[in-house]
Amino acid sequence: MSQPSCPLPIEGDRVTLAHGAGAGASARLFEELLWPQLANPALGARHDGAVLEAGGARLAFTTDTFVVRPLEFPGGDIGSLAVHGTLNDLAMCGARPLALSCALVLEEGLPLSTLSRVIGSLAGAARAAGVPVATGDTKVVERGKGDGIYVNTAAVGLVPQGRALRPDRVRAGDVVLISGPLGAHGAAVLSVREGIAFESEIRSDSSHLGDLVEVMLEVAPELHCLRDPTRGGLGAALHEIAAAAGCEIEVEEDAIPVDEPVRAACELLGLDPLFLASEGRCAAFVPEADAERLLAALREHPLGRGAARIGRVADGAPRVVLRTGMGARRLLLLPAGEPLPRIC
Amino acid sequence: MSQPSCPLPIEGDRVTLAHGAGAGASARLFEELLWPQLANPALGARHDGAVLEAGGARLAFTTDTFVVRPLEFPGGDIGSLAVHGTLNDLAMCGARPLALSCALVLEEGLPLSTLSRVIGSLAGAARAAGVPVATGDTKVVERGKGDGIYVNTAAVGLVPQGRALRPDRVRAGDVVLISGPLGAHGAAVLSVREGIAFESEIRSDSSHLGDLVEVMLEVAPELHCLRDPTRGGLGAALHEIAAAAGCEIEVEEDAIPVDEPVRAACELLGLDPLFLASEGRCAAFVPEADAERLLAALREHPLGRGAARIGRVADGAPRVVLRTGMGARRLLLLPAGEPLPRIC
Numbered sequence: 187m188s189q190p191s192c193p194l195p196i197e198g199d200r201v202t203l204a205h206g207a208g209a210g211a212s213a214r215l216f217e218e219l220l221w222p223q224l225a226n227p228a229l230g231a232r233h234d235g236a237v238l239e240a241g242g243a244r245l246a247f248t249t250d251t252f253v254v255r256p257l258e259f260p261g262g263d264i265g266s267l268a269v270h271g272t273l274n275d276l277a278m279c280g281a282r283p284l285a286l287s288c289a290l291v292l293e294e295g296l297p298l299s300t301l302s303r304v305i306g307s308l309a310g311a312a313r314a315a316g317v318p319v320a321t322g323d324t325k326v327v328e329r330g331k332g333d334g335i336y337v338n339t340a341a342v343g344l345v346p347q348g349r350a351l352r353p354d355r356v357r358a359g360d361v362v363l364i365s366g367p368l369g370a371h372g373a374a375v376l377s378v379r380e381g382i383a384f385e386s387e388i389r390s391d392s393s394h395l396g397d398l399v400e401v402m403l404e405v406a407p408e409l410h411c412l413r414d415p416t417r418g419g420l421g422a423a424l425h426e427i428a429a430a431a432g433c434e435i436e437v438e439e440d441a442i443p444v445d446e447p448v449r450a451a452c453e454l455l456g457l458d459p460l461f462l463a464s465e466g467r468c469a470a471f472v473p474e475a476d477a478e479r480l481l482a483a484l485r486e487h488p489l490g491r492g493a494a495r496i497g498r499v500a501d502g503a504p505r506v507v508l509r510t511g512m513g514a515r516r517l518l519l520l521p522a523g524e525p526l527p528r529i530c
Numbered sequence: 531m532s533q534p535s536c537p538l539p540i541e542g543d544r545v546t547l548a549h550g551a552g553a554g555a556s557a558r559l560f561e562e563l564l565w566p567q568l569a570n571p572a573l574g575a576r577h578d579g580a581v582l583e584a585g586g587a588r589l590a591f592t593t594d595t596f597v598v599r600p601l602e603f604p605g606g607d608i609g610s611l612a613v614h615g616t617l618n619d620l621a622m623c624g625a626r627p628l629a630l631s632c633a634l635v636l637e638e639g640l641p642l643s644t645l646s647r648v649i650g651s652l653a654g655a656a657r658a659a660g661v662p663v664a665t666g667d668t669k670v671v672e673r674g675k676g677d678g679i680y681v682n683t684a685a686v687g688l689v690p691q692g693r694a695l696r697p698d699r700v701r702a703g704d705v706v707l708i709s710g711p712l713g714a715h716g717a718a719v720l721s722v723r724e725g726i727a728f729e730s731e732i733r734s735d736s737s738h739l740g741d742l743v744e745v746m747l748e749v750a751p752e753l754h755c756l757r758d759p760t761r762g763g764l765g766a767a768l769h770e771i772a773a774a775a776g777c778e779i780e781v782e783e784d785a786i787p788v789d790e791p792v793r794a795a796c797e798l799l800g801l802d803p804l805f806l807a808s809e810g811r812c813a814a815f816v817p818e819a820d821a822e823r824l825l826a827a828l829r830e831h832p833l834g835r836g837a838a839r840i841g842r843v844a845d846g847a848p849r850v851v852l853r854t855g856m857g858a859r860r861l862l863l864l865p866a867g868e869p870l871p872r873i874c
Contacts, residue, residue, distance in 0.1 A: 201640040206670025215668065219646055223653040228629065228664035236664035240628050241587035241688050249631035249684055253669045284584050285572065287593035289682050291635070296545040302563055309567040320572035320580035324559065325597045326550025326871060331677040338633050340593055340684035344585050527670060 203527040208418030208463075210520040213426075232353055232430050234275035234413065237345055244347075246281030248272060249340040255528040257304060257334050259378045261370075261390030262465075264337055265308030270392045270465055271416065271530060272339040273315055277399040278412045278468065280351040281343030285320035286312055288339055292324065293332035304335055315394045317341070349403065353430030355410040360499040361477035362435065363470040365398065365484055366391070366492035367443040368420055369462030372529050373451040382454065388447050393466035398489045405483040406476040414468045417530050418520075419461040421506070423469060425520055428504040436507045436515070437497030445492075461521060463529045471499065547871040552762030552807075554864040557770075576697055576774045578619035578757065581689055588691075590625030592616060593684040599872040601648060601678050603722045605714075605734030606809075608681055609652030614736045614809055615760065615874060616683040617659055621743040622756045622812065624695040625687030629664035630656055632683055636668065637676030648679055659738045661685070693747065697774030699754040704843040705821035706779065707814045709742065709828055710735070710836035711787040712764055713806030716873050717795040726798065732791050737810035742833045749827040750820040758812045761874050762864075763805040765850070767813060769864055772848040780851045780859070781841030805865060807873045815843065 204211035221229070228236035235248030252268045262270075269286065276283050288308065292301065312319050370391040377388055395414065403409060411431075415423040420442070428435045444452075444459045452459045466489060472480050477495065484490030506518040548555035565573070572580035579592030596612045606614075613630065620627050632652065636645065656663050714735040721732055739758065747753060755775075759767040764786070772779045788796075788803045796803045810833060816824050821839065828834030850862040 199642050201636045201638055201642065201645065201670055203638055203670050203672065205636065206668060212668065219642065220649060220666070220668070223646075223649050224632070224656075224663045224666070226662035226664065228662055229666065236629060236631075238629055238664060238686075240589075240686075241585075243585035243587055245584075245589070245628070245686065247629055247631060247684075247686055248665050249633045249682065250667045251633040251635055251669050251682055253635060253671050284589070285580060285582055285591055287580075287591060287684050288568070289593045289595040289684075291595055291597060291680055292545045292549065294545055294547055298543050298545065298563065301545065302567075305564060305567050312568075318570035318572055319568045320570065320582060321592050322564070322568070322573065323594045324550060324556065324564070325595050326545055326547050327597050327677060327680075328547065328871070330674060333671065333675045336635055336671075336680070338593065338595055338682040338684075340591075340631050340633075340682075342582075342584075342589065342591055342686050527672070 207526055208422050232426060234278040237279055244345040246276050246279040246343040246345050248275040249338065250275065251336060251338040252530055253336050253528050254375060254530050255333060256378055257300065259375050259390055260387050261374055262392040263304055263307050264335055265304040266311040267392050267465060267530060268337040268339040269308055269311035269315065270394050272341045273317065274395045274414045276341050276343040277395045278351065278414055279345060280349035280403060281345045283315065283317045283341055283343040283396065286317050286339055286341045287321045288319045288337065289323040291332055291336040292326045293334055294326055294329045296334050301335065315396060351409060351412050353411050353427050356427055356431035356433060356471045356499055358433055358499050358501040359474055360410055360471045361474050361495060362437060362497040363472065363477065363481055364443065364494055364496050365468050365490045367445045368415065368464050368467060369444060369448045369459040371465040372462035372526065373448045375529050376455060377451055386447050388451060391464050391466035393489055395466065395468055395489065398487050401483055401487055402470065402480060406472055406480040408476055409470060409472050411471040412468050416463050416465060419463055420469065421460040421518055422520060424506045428506055432504050434500045434502035434505050434507060435497060436500055436509055438509050440511045441494055441496045443492050443494045465530065551870055552766050576770060578622040581623055588689040590620050590623040590687040590689050592619040593682065594619065595680060595682040596874055597680050597872050598719060598874050599677060600722055601644065603719050603734055604731050605718055606736040607648055607651050608679055609648040610655040611736050611809060611874060612681040612683040613652055613655035613659065614738050616685045617661065618739045618758045620685050620687040621739045622695065622758055623689060624693035624747060625689045627659065627661045627685055627687040627740065630661050630683055630685045631665045632663045632681065633667040635676055635680040636670045637678055638670055638673045640678050645679065659740060695753060695756050697755050697771050700771055700775035700777060700815045700843055702777055702843050702845040703818055704754055704815045705818055705839060706781060706841040707816065707821065707825055708787065708838055708840050709812050709834045711789045712759065712808050712811060713788060713792045713803040715809040716806035716870065717792045719873050720799060721795055730791050732795060735808050735810035737833055739810065739812055739833065742831050745827055745831055746814065746824060750816055750824040752820055753814060753816050755815040756812050760807050760809060763807055764813065765804040765862055766864060768850045772850055776848050778844045778846035778849050778851060779841060780844055780853055782853050784855045785838055785840045787836050787838045809874065
């Protein structure tokens with residue numbers, strides 16, 4: 187093609203699994219290869235979805251492809267995950283969903299019974315959220331050129347008047363809340379994949395946060411930003427927000443909720459729960475004046491029972507600081523070379 | 531998951547390449563496995579995109595995943611194809627595009643230079659259409675679990691007041707026009723894939739039809755339906771329209787434009803150009819009174835120079851009838867077991 191290619195300052199000259207892991211290498215691939223060619227204001231907002239002005243309305247639009255392995259895991263499968271993940275991206279924009287799309291890449295030889303179960307689960311999750319799967323596509327690739335099923339779900343929604351949830355609204359003084367214990371999705375998928383059994387089965391936290399977000403916005407209309415800590419976990423999410431807001435974020439290590447089985451799995455697998463994906467949690471950035479009211483409301487909701495206040499935004503260079511139990515402050519660095527591929 | 535599975539009356543119990551080829555088996559997969567679980571009015575319209583009422587506006591929403599092999603071919607690549615294909619689905623709904631999404635599935639080991647070329651081409655096609663790539667996603671799968679790059683593009687657009695392009699508006703008496711010669715995209719991809727050189731290189735017709743559709747609607751506001759004959763070609767497109775409209779469609783075999791190199795390639799490869807994909811053509815269903823004016827306007831446009839009147843809609847059972855040069859009438863049957871996989 188006649189398009190000019192951008193220079194490639196990314197280390198190495200080939201795609202690696204780390205480029206898909208949601209932390210350092212992923213960010214560089216976006217910043218150095220994709221962004222220079224695709225640059226536009228909506229994409230530049232670095233949000234979970236784009237918010238567009240259209241015909242007097244504010245539309246939110248988001249997309250995600252799911253390549254999770256295995257296809258089925260305790261607490262969900264690639265079908266329900268695709269609906270929850272994409273609708274949660276809309277919810278993080280404060281948008282109410284209008285419609286989902288569903289585009290499948292099937293591998294030749296996939297049992298139709300597996301496909302039927304996954305589509306049943308996807309349809310059930312969409313129905314539970316009250317959102318139609320309005321349009322779709324199905325492609326088939328040869329045996330060995332896929333891995334059962336890859337699912338893309340995109341979604342459109344409407345952002346009601348007066349709502350403005352955006353990373354660049356986060357400011358010094360904001361309190362950071364998390365809606366519940368972290369990392370259950372990542373731990374559930376990895377424990378099945380690695381064939382590790384724990385005393386109590388770890389179930390993915392995959393769920394749709396739309397209703398929870400409506401409650402949050404009712405109680406705290408001044409909410410500045412929401413972010414679901416999916417691929418890359420809370421660690422990557424906080425880094426993205428700190429960069430977009432131009433602030434320091436300080437979190438109390440001991441305040442971050444992690445369920446005991448997830449903590450045990452992390453120890454066994456040598457993983458940090460701060461970088462493990464959740465698929466039914468969100469971090470909220472809210473003015474101090476609203477923080478306790480919001481926390482109380484979260485804890486009233488079935489999906490926010492384990493909510494906690496975990497930190498605060500401060501003036502300073504964009505970075506994430508962890509305050510340990512001993513009172514020490516250390517920088518939370520993004521793991522560059524430790525990919526957890528295909529967790530979503 | 532606890533969702534009930536639907537029965538599986540589809541032949542065999544595994545996904546085959548034919549399920550992705552856009553004709554008979556694809557239709558059965560949709561009708562018998564996907565539709566029973568996902569059923570809703572928007573999906574039921576069997577259109578290239580969904581049209582949704584939202585906040586006083588009419589939104590169009592569409593999705594397509596592209597798995598074309600090879601990634602680059604004469605006249606385009608998977609990047610430009612993904613933009614053209616998805617924007618053309620909006621155009622077939624009479625919608626003006628607002629935004630595109632781009633979700634990549636990259637295979638470990640893909641040269642970053644290839645990715646950069648494809649993204650450059652995708653960005654160039656989006657820029658030429660004046661549509662921002664507003665949101666995106668990147669996943670990486672292990673070597674041997676993908677095939678370089680799969681691209682999903684979804685798009686949202688607005689349908690201006692008064693427009694109603696839909697398969698169920700097609701009626702007896704409508705004239706069928708085609709905007710240009712058929713099958714160049716399919717022939718270009720297959721000739722590269724099979725390593726066949728023809729006297730003159732066959733270039734894909736991949737292009738964005740948005741401007742052409744605006745011209746068509748200006749000249750013939752009473753246009754009933756548009757359909758781009760992509761995967762499955764004109765044959766599959768006519769079958770879908772006949773079924774949705776509940777009418778017979780009769781086409782004149784000799785009137786269907788096919789360029790000589792494409793015809794030669796089809797003879798060599800044993801293919802019927804009627805089932806070969808185009809990615810820059812559309813069929814139009816229009817009342818007789820507007821047909822000649824519309825044909826003249828098409829021929830004035832750079833993308834419609836080879837437009838032709840090819841048939842007519844009649845009362846009768848939903849089917850497609852081919853009138854041969856000898857005046858005989860024969861049913862055009864969908865090829866069930868002759869897949870052309872990964873053409874888009």
